[in-house]
Amino acid sequence: xxTMGMQSENEINKKKGSLSRAIRNLFLVIILIVAVSFCxxxxxxxxxEKRNYAIxxxxxxxxxxxxTITSKLSNYSEISRLIMTDERxxxxxxxxxxxxxxxxxxxxxxxxMEILNVKQGVDCVMIIREDMIIAAxxxxxYEYDTVYMESDEWREDIYNAKxxxxxxxxxxxxxxxxxxxxxxxxxxxxxxMYTQKRTxxxxxxxxxxxxxxxLRQLNLNNICIVGDDxxxxxxxxEFFEYYDTDYNSxxxxxxNTGKYLISGLKISNVPIILLQASxxxxxxxxxxxxxxxxxxxxxxxxxxxxxxxxxxRNITNPVRQxxxxxxxxxxxxxxxxxxxxxxxxxxxxxxNDYNNMIDHVNELIDTLVEKEKTLRKAELRxxxxxxxxxxLYNSLETIGFFALExxxxxxxxxxxxxxxxYRNFLSKGDRVITVRREVQIxxxxxxxxxxxxxxxxxxxxxxxEDTMDFPVPKLILQPLVENSIYHGIRLKGEKGTIKISSHLxxxxxxxxxxxxxxxxxxxxxxxxxxxxxxxxIGENGESSFGLWGTIERVRIYCGxxxxxxxxxxxxxxxxxxxFIKDMRNEITTEG
Amino acid sequence: xxxxxxxxDEESARKLMRVAIKWETLDMEVVGEATSGxxxxxxxxxxRPDIVFVDISMPFMDGIEFTQIATDRYPNLIIIIMTAxxxxxxxxxxxxxxxxxxxxxxxxxxxxxxxxxxxxxxLDKDSREGKINAFLADAASEEINNDKNMTIEExxxxxxxxxxxxxxxxxxxxxxxxxxxxxxxxxxxxRKFKQDIGKNFVEYLTExxxxxxxxxxxxGEKMFITAEKVGIPDPNYFSRCFKKYTGMSYTDFQSGFxxxxx
Numbered sequence: 001x002x003t004m005g006m007q008s009e010n011e012i013n014k015k016k017g018s019l020s021r022a023i024r025n026l027f028l029v030i031i032l033i034v035a036v037s038f039c040x041x042x043x044x045x046x047x048x049e050k051r052n053y054a055i056x057x058x059x060x061x062x063x064x065x066x067x068t069i070t071s072k073l074s075n076y077s078e079i080s081r082l083i084m085t086d087e088r089x090x091x092x093x094x095x096x097x098x099x100x101x102x103x104x105x106x107x108x109x110x111x112x113m114e115i116l117n118v119k120q121g122v123d124c125v126m127i128i129r130e131d132m133i134i135a136a137x138x139x140x141x142y143e144y145d146t147v148y149m150e151s152d153e154w155r156e157d158i159y160n161a162k163x164x165x166x167x168x169x170x171x172x173x174x175x176x177x178x179x180x181x182x183x184x185x186x187x188x189x190x191x192x193m194y195t196q197k198r199t200x201x202x203x204x205x206x207x208x209x210x211x212x213x214x215l216r217q218l219n220l221n222n223i224c225i226v227g228d229d230x231x232x233x234x235x236x237x238e239f240f241e242y243y244d245t246d247y248n249s250x251x252x253x254x255x256n257t258g259k260y261l262i263s264g265l266k267i268s269n270v271p272i273i274l275l276q277a278s279x280x281x282x283x284x285x286x287x288x289x290x291x292x293x294x295x296x297x298x299x300x301x302x303x304x305x306x307x308x309x310x311x312x313r314n315i316t317n318p319v320r321q322x323x324x325x326x327x328x329x330x331x332x333x334x335x336x337x338x339x340x341x342x343x344x345x346x347x348x349x350x351x352n353d354y355n356n357m358i359d360h361v362n363e364l365i366d367t368l369v370e371k372e373k374t375l376r377k378a379e380l381r382x383x384x385x386x387x388x389x390x391x392l393y394n395s396l397e398t399i400g401f402f403a404l405e406x407x408x409x410x411x412x413x414x415x416x417x418x419x420x421x422y423r424n425f426l427s428k429g430d431r432v433i434t435v436r437r438e439v440q441i442x443x444x445x446x447x448x449x450x451x452x453x454x455x456x457x458x459x460x461x462x463x464x465e466d467t468m469d470f471p472v473p474k475l476i477l478q479p480l481v482e483n484s485i486y487h488g489i490r491l492k493g494e495k496g497t498i499k500i501s502s503h504l505x506x507x508x509x510x511x512x513x514x515x516x517x518x519x520x521x522x523x524x525x526x527x528x529x530x531x532x533x534x535x536x537i538g539e540n541g542e543s544s545f546g547l548w549g550t551i552e553r554v555r556i557y558c559g560x561x562x563x564x565x566x567x568x569x570x571x572x573x574x575x576x577x578x579f580i581k582d583m584r585n586e587i588t589t590e591g
Numbered sequence: 592x593x594x595x596x597x598x599x600d601e602e603s604a605r606k607l608m609r610v611a612i613k614w615e616t617l618d619m620e621v622v623g624e625a626t627s628g629x630x631x632x633x634x635x636x637x638x639r640p641d642i643v644f645v646d647i648s649m650p651f652m653d654g655i656e657f658t659q660i661a662t663d664r665y666p667n668l669i670i671i672i673m674t675a676x677x678x679x680x681x682x683x684x685x686x687x688x689x690x691x692x693x694x695x696x697x698x699x700x701x702x703x704x705x706x707x708x709x710x711x712x713x714l715d716k717d718s719r720e721g722k723i724n725a726f727l728a729d730a731a732s733e734e735i736n737n738d739k740n741m742t743i744e745e746x747x748x749x750x751x752x753x754x755x756x757x758x759x760x761x762x763x764x765x766x767x768x769x770x771x772x773x774x775x776x777x778x779x780x781x782r783k784f785k786q787d788i789g790k791n792f793v794e795y796l797t798e799x800x801x802x803x804x805x806x807x808x809x810x811g812e813k814m815f816i817t818a819e820k821v822g823i824p825d826p827n828y829f830s831r832c833f834k835k836y837t838g839m840s841y842t843d844f845q846s847g848f849x850x851x852x853x
Contacts, residue, residue, distance in 0.1 A: 393697040394604070396697050397601065397604050397696075397697055400607050401607040401610060405610065416700065419697035419699070420697075420699045423695050
């Protein structure tokens with residue numbers, strides 16, 4: 001029952017889990033959550049900062065470049081205006097169709113080239129008369145799409161601008177560079193200064209070298225310039241692949257492509273899109289903030305650990321200590337007050353409650369024990385009163401006096417022997433006595449028995465003087481002698497002898513023997529007496545109990561099972577021999 | 592001849608010991624008995640025994656108390672304590688007491704004889720060595736006492752007599768007590784008292800107590816109460832004293848007294 005109870009208690013503990021484990025888990029979870037949220041927030045903050053940083057950079061770069069290009073184009077636009085006012089160009093434009101010859105064209109061309117000398121980067125200037133006669137500075141490197149030239153489509157925007165510059169790509173589509181390189185074209189409708197009649201169109205093709213030079217100058221190597229027709233124009237071609245028409249917007253479009261932040265901007269009134277690719281560099285990482293957060297995190301964790309240690313040291317450990325003390329108390333079987341110091345009054349309360357309970361329990365036990373003791377004492381008193389040796393002794397003395405007075409000395413001899421026997425036999429206290437006293441008991445006993453069986457009993461003593469003071473358990477010879485009389489000699493029906501011997505073996509062990517010339521014992525009887533165990537004794541007859549009980553007492557006294565030897569020849573003799581060690585440490589001798 | 596005293600509350604035990612032991616062959620005689628420590632203390636000065644057998648458990652004054660008082664007064668007295676086995680350990684606890692031997696009851700003649708022979712050897716030895724010393728000591732004390740003024744000494748005996756008359760109902764009162772009170776040795780006091788007053792100290796004390804007892808008996812008081820009132824708390828001893836003094840038993844005395852009164 002008890003172990004069952006213990007088990008279920010343990011199970012409950014397992015199910016419930018200990019407070020310290022719960023606290024540990026709780027703190028682990030808290031630390032984990034804090035660490036994870038810290039990492040996540042640091043990640044997002046970093047990412048955001050990087051993106052903002054990239055956006056800022058992109059914005060600056062795009063705006064700078066956009067302004068640069070715009071102003072460049074307006075510069076070129078001014079030049080185109082100069083060209084229009086050149087005398088030779090005007091002559092070319094004013095001349096009637098049939099009058100236009102190579103001379104006029106060449107003049108116009110020179111006129112243009114003179115003006116262009118001051119400005120680099122112009123690949124070619126084309127003056128196209130209304131009748132499609134062209135004066136161009138670079139006649140050879142271009143291939144003209146004459147069919148498209150005839151159509152109004154490319155001219156429409158320019159005409160609608162009424163003389164203002166219109167920026168297009170690739171000579172507004174009427175001519176391509178033979179080497180495939182791209183140009184940006186400023187187109188204007190030309191009106192005669194005097195008549196205000198439209199006389200033709202001027203197309204100024206600006207080489208991409210201009211933009212490349214700008215990019216170099218501005219140190220912008222992560223920008224790609226794309227035409228609004230989706231053609232690569234200039235800059236870092238690596239980023240061209242990121243272009244799509246969504247970037248054709250005059251507001252900056254930002255887009256993440258994983259590795260880069262791609263920002264796109266269409267320059268206002270110019271068919272050019274600027275693509276900028278920014279990497280997320282570590283320069284944007286807000287280290288200061290992160291460091292502060294890490295320090296805060298550290299502080300928090302240290303606090304957490306401290307709180308945990310605090311709880312463990314001041315609550316969990318004392319509770320365990322208390323519990324262990326109580327457990328120890330239980331195991332020792334003593335209900336002692338606990339003396340452990342408790343750090344807090346609440347735990348002290350617990351301890352005091354336990355101590356009060358212990359006191360109460362002890363009081364109850366004491367009362368119970370006291371009651372039991374009183375009861376026992378009373379019972380013992382009754383028993384003692386019943387077998388009061390004083391009464392016996394006084395009676396013996398009184399009768400002895402009468403006997404002596406009447407001259408019956410023999411009666412007094414017997415009474416004296418009886419008294420001597422009983423005062424040794426009934427004595428309490430001493431469990432161990434000397435051989436001298438033990439032999440005296442046997443002598444008295446046999447003297448009394450001889451009064452009854454004097455005709456069949458003879459006793460012989462062979463006691464070495466050096467064994468007289470040897471300590472032996474009390475009353476071990478008398479039962480053997482009794483056994484000899486009743487189970488040996490009397491059954492034989494003839495005169496028998498009992499011999500008591502006591503000698504020291506050279507191993508320091510005393511050899512005490514009782515030998516009788518009775519009927520002897522069979523081997524089975526001997527082995528039964530020697531090997532009988534406590535549980536068998538109930539089933540056996542009482543006849544062998546005295547002998548067995550005596551052997552058992554000697555065994556217990558010596559702490560050894562091998563203390564007895566029984567030698568017998570059936571019909572001849574029985575000798576029971578004890579070998580007893582000197583256990584003098586425990587001895588209390590007397591007389 | 593050494594003098595033996597037997598103190599036991601059991602009459603059979605005393606009688607048996609008298610009869611069973613062959614005293615003459617031991618060159619000893621039993622000079623007296625007492626039924627309690629109180630009686631023993633009162634008569635020991637008269638009996639002057641060399642050997643005392645004391646039962647350890649007796650009413651009014653047990654063997655141990657007696658031994659303490661007796662050895663104070665008679666340092667050379669041989670005390671043999673008789674005890675039943677169940678009190679043996681109790682007796683052994685008093686090992687500091689100068690007890691010659693502890694013996695088990697009921698007695699076995701052989702054991703008693705053996706111990707008595709041992710005691711005799713000791714007494715023989717003591718008397719050989721001690722006689723001269725005792726004589727010298729006695730002579731010395733005699734000399735000192737003789738030096739004192741005789742009138743003061745006579746005065747002293749009167750004072751003691753007065754002291755006894757005032758205090759005899761105190762059961763602690765005996766020769767040793769008084770001797771100690773006045774600063775004499777017991778033997779000197781005893782001798783001096785007899786010399787000056789003409790009566791034995793114990794006799795005189797008993798006389799005082801018996802006279803008082805007779806008066807109380809006349810009121811019809813129960814014997815044990817009378818005994819207590821006159822300073823002899825052991826009624827058995829009181830009874831014997833009373834009989835010895837008045838020649839009749841207490842109850843007889845009371846009825847006779849009643850007749851006289853009528």
